Amino acid sequence: MRKLRPTLTLTALAALMCTCQLAAAQASFAPTSTEYSWSTTVNQLGMRNIHNQGILGQGVIIGMIDTGLNTANPEFQNIGSRLLTGYNAVDGSSDITDSIGHGTHTTGIAAATGNGTGMYGVAPEASILMVKVFNGGTASASAINRGIDYASAHGARVINLSLGAPSPIGDASLRAVAAGNNAVVVIAAGNDSAATPNWPGRYAKESWTNGTILVVGAVDANKRIASFSNKAGDTAQYFLVAPGVSIISSYNTGYAYLTGTSMAAPAVSGAAALITGYWPYLHANQVASILLNTADDLGAPGVDAVYGRGMLNVNRALSPIGSYTYRTANGGRTTVSLSTAGVASTRPSVSTPSAFNGLVTQAFDDYGRNYTSDEGAALMGRSIMTLSSVLGRPDRMLDAADQVLSSGSRLTRLQSRQTDVQQASRVGALNASGDPWNQMQRTDSSMVILQHTSGLSFSAGDGGLSGMSLGLMSSSLAQRLSGADQVLGNPILGFAPNHQFASMTLPLGTYWSGRVAAARSKAYDAACGDVNLMELTYDNGTQALNISTGQLTEQGLLGGFSSKQLGLNQQTGTSGVTVSGAWALSTNWTLTGSMSRTRTAAPSASGMLMEATDIHADGYGIGLVRADNWRTDDRLSFTINAPLRARSGTLTYSVVSDVDQTTGEPIYGVHTVNLAPSAREWTAETRYSTRLSASSSISAVAALRVHPDHDASAPSQLAAGIRYNQSF
Missing domain, CATH: 2.40.160 (Porin)
Incomplete structure (x- = not known):
């Protein structure tokens, strides 16, 4: 049995148990301002407007391969069918008790609900499938493989592994997931201040992954690489960084500030869930590519051995990329580059502005993602007698x-x-x-x-x-x-x-x-x-x-x-x-x-x-x-x-x-x-x-x-x- 460790650094437990009351279930996403201010990852990624538009990761299952989940935490009570029956890959049971707190914390960053209590996650309405692979502080290779297989077989479109090892591990199941191209696998880089990520993140550069694996390092609130974080190294083309220093999230039955690449990885997993939820027909490698290609460049210009592709930018990832393509029933396609200067549209002067009301179509970006384009709106301006x-x-x-x-x-x-x-x-x-x-x-x-x-x-x-x-x-x-x-x-x-x-x-x-x-x-x-x-x-x-x-x-x-x-x-x-x-x-x-x-x-x-x-x-x-x-x-x-x-x-x-x-x-x-x-x-x-x-x-x-x-x-x-x- 190889010894694996959750890649976290425990900095301080916040004494919040007495102030964070269990919230009643809410019919819709309705976080408070205080809840937003406590949501460190969401705050640092500037995602409030995204969530306000109703982009919440609905219908996407995130498989958390971790230490378990404390279901008594306010973030995971009364969330109904969003919390799926978990799996214990160690003994084959459904016991996902989290005796360490790590899995509860990472899950909150990815998908804690916006219920007016505590904080909320990057994909606050995604479904959670906790797969417990740790027996105490260690996880065996066989448990990791069984956990990945279980998450994939039970519909996970995103699989989060906030864990690492000094030698290769988990490749058998990762190969199967990559071949299916249905789930994005997000892996923490590790906390050893090393020039390259730990395993299994090092697999990201292999051709058999088909571009479905992302490796995530940690940055602080100023977007500087954390001193403990492993760097991109030879996985730079598949490496992102995300907030990972002093991140508040669910912990035991309360909340805690934790630091580590374990905290950075679920931020990327949540972002992958948002994209997948909005465009469920995308393949896993498309989702991964979108996240990589919309990252904010940090460090040396271009892809570098420290920050890889750069900082996760969820707003850009959800925005159209490259061009708009308009499709017609006869097979015609009209492509307009997004870099093209805007056209001042006017309606025929013999008609009335309302004539073009309702002329709405779906346009497609370079990844085939559909966006609603109200073409008629630009032609509905009124003229003024000056x-x-x-x-x-x-x-x-x-x-x-x-x-x-x-x-x-x-x-x-x-x-x-x-x-x-x-x-x-x-x-x-x-x-x-x-x-x-x-x-x-x-x-x-x-x-x-x-x-x-x-x-x-x-x-x-x-x-x-x-x-x-x-x-x-x-x-x-x-x-x-x-x-x-x-x-x-x-x-x-x-x-x-x-x-x-x-x-x-x-x-x-x-x-x-x-x-x-x-x-x-x-x-x-x-x-x-x-x-x-x-x-x-x-x-x-x-x-x-x-x-x-x-x-x-x-x-x-x-x-x-x-x-x-x-x-x-x-x-x-x-x-x-x-x-x-x-x-x-x-x-x-x-x-x-x-x-x-x-x-x-x-x-x-x-x-x-x-x-x-x-x-x-x-x-x-x-x-x-x-x-x-x-x-x-x-x-x-x-x-x-x-x-x-x-x-x-x-x-x-x-x-x-x-x-x-x-x-x-x-x-x-x-x-x-x-x-x-x-x-x-x-x-x-x-x-x-x-x-x-x-x-x-x-x-x-x-x-x-x-x-x-x-x-x-x-x-x-x-x-x-x-x-x-x-x-x-």
Whole structure:
């Protein structure tokens, strides 16, 4: 019989028997703050948030190969089926009486319950299978083998051996466990201050272990290797360290502070139980690999002969590793590296935030662990009507330079001034936040217009100024429409923000002209597109009519953009027609309006997106403008604008609704997004503007936004402000 010893150092027995009362059984994990502060290992590993999420090791059996268990300890009373019938590998009985206290202490570190009494363990709802292998202070090789065999045969997914010997022992049973690849074996390194672990921990480096054995050394509260702890040595690739100095845990019928690698090993066993409980389909060597690959590097950079792989980090071990893989029912896979920068996701502007509610799937990390990914949540943000959006850009403060060429043609250049000082005060706004009271805009916008004597004209510019030379804003009534221009024009131009553009206008006869135009986004980021337009305009000086047809080629979907798994980052095509008109009712009054229809071809299957339908949308706007109210050339306007809203259109996604807990194989489902909203958004606006001098102007606006984002349940938004522009 070889003499084996539990690898502990008894530092002090805490006289707690009179203060630690037996706690009643609790229906759920509910530790107190005092209990947490007493839970040395849990505290030092920073695991409170893990447990608060309900990750507690439920359903996992930890086989404790040790000196026995004192079932009269408050941590192990009234825990029901979590405490399994133990086994005495010495005499074959079920007597697991712990006359030494060692097994009671190590078991508490691994799995003491969170019952409001004393302390709790790393996996406080794991099941405990105590296998007593010690006869007094020694354990025979045969008892060790019988104990390991018993734990494995009775469902232990984690086997803890806080024991050691100076020569090889226990390999027969460890080989069988490793071959089954169902249980992680965690072994204390030993307390001899040696350069290598004791046996059986030294087996970890052998190929037959299949990566299922972990060896654990002890560190103090400052993460320094304990002076007594054996080091990693030739098992460095399979060696971790964990808290092992002055660890409080269950002892006899009370509690004690003990020190040793015996105390460090059950911390790792508890962590292995948490991972196994959350992903029961993982193999033992996968669980061991996760713990090794997520350890915090200590000592010399990389794997070293002292700390091995480093300090146990349970938070990292439970977090995804490497990448997310999205799986679909047709066998498709989309992999997104976790190091990829986040994508600012937006929904298609013709839909409502709630459209993507419930678009949830399971994504898989590099170990095949499933994580719930609420893909729709990123697309459910609401937009806010800000003061800046209501007041609009100060483009009317553009410097204008006119030149008549020798041919008689007229050249007009418009250039934004370098600095526009804006002073704005918000009279009232609902549901707005982060809106600065004073804003400094520096807009690089410019445009040039060349008008030939034949009637042919050409315009080009950047900064998104195409709206000043397209549609009715190029007609003879343009000046009269100031203040109502937001309800006019082809709305698909809004999907090419801050674009460069060029257009050419040809006279077609009395009152009629035709135009071709192109707008190109300066950069292809999220939801940016290019637009080609053809327009036909009738303008007799009193009435004007414009028919604008356009084709949008967009990287995204109607302003929506997300990571590639949702199929909202692919190229899509939209065609649209806008009919707008204006009528000079009198010298002062002008009535205007527009109506738009668009059709977006069904996006092709991409990522989780399995199929889609065409998306049809419409929008409209009406306005009434009065000029020369109180000052010459001032403008007072009243408008109602309803932006594009989907009338029909669906996106159908293949999702993983669950996984088979035995095999980890996905269980597939389908989620269909209906883009047609429950309501139509519209904004009523009153605006007044006037030029005070050649270099200054003032404008005031009040706007009411009803059903924001086409959401019937969203509260209305109200904004009002005054802006004074002074150019220097």
